[in-house]
Amino acid sequence: xxxxxxxxxxxxxxxxxxxxxxxxxxxxxxxxxxxxxxxxxxxxxxxxxxxxxxxxxxxxxxxxxxxxxxxxxxxxxxxxxxxxxxxxxxxxxxxxxxxxxxxxxxxxxxxxxxxxxxxxxxxxxxxxxxxxxxxxxxxxxxxxxxxxxxxxxxxxxxxxxxxxxxxxxxxxxxxxxxxxxxxxxxxxxxxxxxxxxxxxxxxxxxxxxxxxxxxxxxxxxxxxxxxxxxxxxxxxxxxxxxxxxxxxxxxxxxxxxxxxxxxxxxxxxxxxxxxxxxxxxxxxxxxxxxxxxxxxxxxxxxxxxxxxxx
Amino acid sequence: xxxxxxxxxxxxxxxxxxxxxxxxxxxxxxxxxxxxxxxxxxxxxxxxxxxxxxxxxxxxxxxxxxxxxxxxxxxxxxxxxxxxxxxxxxxxxxxxxxxxxxxxxxxxxxxxxxxxxxxxxxxxxxxxxxxxxxxxxxxxxxxxxxxxxxxxxxxxxxxxxxxxxxxxxxxxxxxxxxxxxxxxxxxxxxxxxxxxxxxxxxxxxxxxxxxxxxxxxxxxxxxxxxxxxxxxxxxxxxxxxxxxxxxxxxxxxxxxxxxxxxxxxxxxxxxxxxxxxxxxxxxxxxxxxxxxxxxxxxxxxxxxxxxxxxxxxxxxxxxxxxxxxxxxxxxxxxxxxxxxxxxxxxxxxxxxxxxxxxxxxxxxxxxxxxxxxxxxxxxxxxxxxxxxxxxxxxxxxxxxxxxxxxxxxxxxxxxxxxxxxxxxxxxxxxxxxxxxxxxxxxxxxxxxxxxxxxxxxxxxxxxxxxxxxxxxxxxxxxxxxxxxxxxxxxxxxxxxxxxxxxxxxxxxxxxxxxxxxxxxxxxxxxxxxxxxxxxxxxxxxxxxxxxxxxxxxxxxxxxxxxxxxxxxxxxxxxxxxxxxxxxxxxxxxxxxxxxxxxxxxxxxxxxxxxxxxxxxxxxxxxxxx
Numbered sequence: 001x002x003x004x005x006x007x008x009x010x011x012x013x014x015x016x017x018x019x020x021x022x023x024x025x026x027x028x029x030x031x032x033x034x035x036x037x038x039x040x041x042x043x044x045x046x047x048x049x050x051x052x053x054x055x056x057x058x059x060x061x062x063x064x065x066x067x068x069x070x071x072x073x074x075x076x077x078x079x080x081x082x083x084x085x086x087x088x089x090x091x092x093x094x095x096x097x098x099x100x101x102x103x104x105x106x107x108x109x110x111x112x113x114x115x116x117x118x119x120x121x122x123x124x125x126x127x128x129x130x131x132x133x134x135x136x137x138x139x140x141x142x143x144x145x146x147x148x149x150x151x152x153x154x155x156x157x158x159x160x161x162x163x164x165x166x167x168x169x170x171x172x173x174x175x176x177x178x179x180x181x182x183x184x185x186x187x188x189x190x191x192x193x194x195x196x197x198x199x200x201x202x203x204x205x206x207x208x209x210x211x212x213x214x215x216x217x218x219x220x221x222x223x224x225x226x227x228x229x230x231x232x233x234x235x236x237x238x239x240x241x242x243x244x245x246x247x248x249x250x251x252x253x254x255x256x257x258x259x260x261x262x263x264x265x266x267x268x269x270x271x272x273x274x275x276x277x278x279x280x281x282x283x284x285x286x287x288x289x290x291x292x293x294x295x296x297x298x299x300x301x302x303x304x305x306x307x308x309x310x
Numbered sequence: 311x312x313x314x315x316x317x318x319x320x321x322x323x324x325x326x327x328x329x330x331x332x333x334x335x336x337x338x339x340x341x342x343x344x345x346x347x348x349x350x351x352x353x354x355x356x357x358x359x360x361x362x363x364x365x366x367x368x369x370x371x372x373x374x375x376x377x378x379x380x381x382x383x384x385x386x387x388x389x390x391x392x393x394x395x396x397x398x399x400x401x402x403x404x405x406x407x408x409x410x411x412x413x414x415x416x417x418x419x420x421x422x423x424x425x426x427x428x429x430x431x432x433x434x435x436x437x438x439x440x441x442x443x444x445x446x447x448x449x450x451x452x453x454x455x456x457x458x459x460x461x462x463x464x465x466x467x468x469x470x471x472x473x474x475x476x477x478x479x480x481x482x483x484x485x486x487x488x489x490x491x492x493x494x495x496x497x498x499x500x501x502x503x504x505x506x507x508x509x510x511x512x513x514x515x516x517x518x519x520x521x522x523x524x525x526x527x528x529x530x531x532x533x534x535x536x537x538x539x540x541x542x543x544x545x546x547x548x549x550x551x552x553x554x555x556x557x558x559x560x561x562x563x564x565x566x567x568x569x570x571x572x573x574x575x576x577x578x579x580x581x582x583x584x585x586x587x588x589x590x591x592x593x594x595x596x597x598x599x600x601x602x603x604x605x606x607x608x609x610x611x612x613x614x615x616x617x618x619x620x621x622x623x624x625x626x627x628x629x630x631x632x633x634x635x636x637x638x639x640x641x642x643x644x645x646x647x648x649x650x651x652x653x654x655x656x657x658x659x660x661x662x663x664x665x666x667x668x669x670x671x672x673x674x675x676x677x678x679x680x681x682x683x684x685x686x687x688x689x690x691x692x693x694x695x696x697x698x699x700x701x702x703x704x705x706x707x708x709x710x711x712x713x714x715x716x717x718x719x720x721x722x723x724x725x726x727x728x729x730x731x732x733x734x735x736x737x738x739x740x741x742x743x744x745x746x747x748x749x750x751x752x753x754x755x756x757x758x759x760x761x762x763x764x765x766x767x768x769x770x771x772x773x774x775x776x777x778x779x780x781x782x783x784x785x786x787x788x789x790x791x792x793x794x795x796x797x798x799x800x801x802x803x804x805x806x807x808x809x810x811x812x813x814x815x816x817x818x819x820x821x822x823x824x825x826x827x828x829x830x831x832x833x834x835x836x837x838x839x840x841x842x843x844x845x846x847x848x849x850x851x852x853x854x855x856x857x858x859x860x861x862x863x864x865x866x867x868x869x870x871x872x873x874x875x876x877x878x879x880x881x882x883x884x885x886x887x888x889x890x891x892x893x894x895x896x897x898x899x900x901x902x903x904x905x906x907x908x909x910x911x912x913x914x915x916x917x918x919x920x921x922x923x924x925x926x927x928x929x930x931x932x933x934x935x
Contacts, residue, residue, distance in 0.1 A: 201349075235347070243350060244345065244346050247349075252350060
């Protein structure tokens with residue numbers, strides 16, 4: 001390595017270095033593997049890459065309905081008429097590319113503890129976005145906190161994944177969390193409904209359910225990925241402390257004892273259970289993503305669980 | 311309950327100050343370390359439970375403060391050294407008189423009687439009740455208290471360990487008086503004597519002021535040989551030769567064959583075997599001892615080589631007074647008898663001058679004026695006047711007398727030592743009329759004829775007749791008189807030292823102008839002693855050879871002197887099983903009251919320490935915070 005090369009290396013932009021760190025070659029190889037796996041899982045069931053709930057003129061049979069005047073007679077199912085003597089029209093699922101929205105929580109709490117939560121969230125979004133792009137879906141990535149500070153315009157095609165990478169690298173955690181307000185803004189900006197993957201730690205002082213309910217009520221299909229850092233349940237604290245909320249700056253004097261830490265752990269577990277029970281009760285897919293778990297394992301779990309790929 | 315340490319007011323002040331400081335520290339808000347958390351509402355949900363018990367939390371914080379205050383109160387109370395009131399009044403007050411006389415060095419008890427007495431004293435201290443107090447006194451020639459009247463066993467045991475035997479006798483009377491004074495005003499007083507009983511009974515017996523006298527005997531046997539006297543002198547007419555007197559005693563109950571040896575300057579000079587009857591004393595002279603420069607030592611032991619029970623009195627020391635050449639000036643027209651007398655002492659440098667040639671140049675230790683009395687020169691030393699004329703005589707010459715002799719003379723005078731003057735005949739002379747402070751050494755019925763005195767700080771001796779007018783010059787008394795007179799002037803010389811006896815205050819002459827002196831004891835230890843009236847004053851406790859140094863480096867003069875036990879009573883080491891005082895026999899001491907010593911301060915400190923540990927534990931377990 002020459003001296004000139006040394007200087008050239010020093011001139012490498014920080015963003016590039018960060019990109020290499022966050023979405024390195026190993027990461028991209030895993031994305032390819034995940035894309036293959038997603039195809040193998042759904043082989044034979046998915047002809048058109050994605051199906052919408054709308055029934056129309058696709059090639060995949062969906063259902064029958066009674067014939068009414070004006071219907072295209074080519075769609076009458078004559079076999080049924082011969083067997084049952086009824087005129088029924090064959091319905092096909094309309095082939096339509098699906099819109100997938102990745103709503104990434106960019107509040108300050110996501111960057112707490114060295115930003116591992118935020119990094120894990122960005123890797124998950126990048127991986128799932130790659131799967132979506134590989135299946136020719138329309139992918140949109142939106143950063144949210146108490147508003148919508150960052151947004152990657154809708155894109156499609158596998159080749160656009162690097163645009164997504166660069167966008168994700170640019171995102172910085174900061175600001176307070178208000179998912180309800182942020183997602184109302186998001187819904188107002190995006191008229192095309194679709195799958196809304198909400199990736200957050202759900203540390204929302206206003207209540208985690210507001211954001212999910214906004215998605216539900218606005219006609220999106222919410223998919224919840226809950227970022228969990230178990231270390232936050234058992235922080236290495238002891239003695240007389242002044243606790244400061246990293247988002248709101250609220251202060252609270254406390255004397256941390258083993259009993260307090262134990263209660264905190266219970267409260268943390270209860271909070272997580274509450275979110276999961278809420279999602280289950282509302283038929284919203286829920287996936288807990290621990291920062292200590294490799295992202296590809298979480299993505300595989302999401303693919304196997306279903307709900308993300310229709 | 312009584313406070314024997316700091317007074318109550320001081321304790322309250324200390325507690326108040328410390329409590330105020332503690333209170334301030336508790337009131338001051340704790341500076342807490344800020345820590346960021348990702349989601350404070352989670353903590354709120356946790357701490358909300360604690361809010362519900364905030365009152366209890368505050369109470370626990372106050373409990374912690376209360377614990378600290380109690381801890382402070384205990385420590386402050388401990389500083390007061392509280393004692394139960396009963397312990398000060400109802401307990402015994404005991405004075406332990408431990409005999410430290412020479413006889414306590416006897417080895418019939420192993421290792422010594424004194425150590426056996428110490429063991430018994432320690433046993434008594436161990437048996438003292440919690441409310442008893444005791445005082446340890448070393449009973450020698452002078453009683454020395456070694457502790458306070460204390461209830462602390464450690465202090466008493468340390469005092470007992472400090473008791474040392476000396477080569478003196480024990481003065482029971484003084485020790486009892488000290489014990490009585492120490493117990494004055496204290497109830498249940500008791501004086502316990504630890505001794506072999508070889509104590510002179512005080513007369514009159516001291517009043518003990520109601521204190522009970524007890525006796526703890528030590529000692530098993532009394533097998534002892536002793537040198538009870540040891541002295542040396544030069545022959546008056548041949549001062550290069552010595553005569554040594556040794557007196558030995560057999561204080562045991564059996565006839566003893568002993569070996570008495572005389573050592574000079576570390577080498578044996580003479581040795582002799584003697585038989586001594588039980589309880590008898592035997593004197594032995596070693597005559598015509600020569601060749602010894604300074605030190606003499608007598609050693610005594612059984613002829614079979616065995617040792618007695620008290621080695622301290624088996625040796626005695628003596629130092630021969632150092633002789634130096636004296637310069638004598640004789641102012642005479644010629645006196646054969648005087649010259650002959652002066653020739654007997656080889657250590658005299660005699661200078662003869664005619665009266666007309668007086669004073670010659672030089673310094674003299676003594677000047678003899680034979681029939682003349684010129685004004686004495688400054689460096690004439692002591693003055694001896696023989697038949698002085700009226701003019702110039704230091705003592706007034708009175709009437710002429712004839713055919714007289716020494717009808718009375720001072721037999722104890724150093725000038726007339728060994729001199730037999732009873733039948734001296736004098737043909738003619740003069741009687742003196744001495745001044746009131748003059749000393750008449752010899753007198754006839756007609757008046758004083760030999761007078762000593764001092765004029766202008768200069769000593770003189772005057773003889774009231776011409777010896778050639780008497781038969782005195784034909785008698786041994788004549789040279790003795792002349793040489794003793796010369797010696798009496800040199801007696802005050804700082805280099806002259808005699809042997810001393812232990813148990814007495816020694817006044818050792820030192821060189822003129824010395825203000826203090828350094829005394830080196832026989833065991834090598836050194837101590838400074840004061841000088842009063844030209845003599846170093848110290849109390850003698852040990853037998854042996856001492857060195858006394860005076861002056862600075864340039865004028866430093868080191869002299870030696872010897873000291874001996876030489877106490878027949880103290881050599882009587884046969885132990886006594888009883889001690890009688892005023893006809894009453896002292897019983898054994900009463901056993902101790904027992905019980906646990908109530909050193910409450912130690913208990914209070916222990917409780918405070920325990921509370922501190924509890925506080926520490928509860929704090930770190932977050933129980934009281």
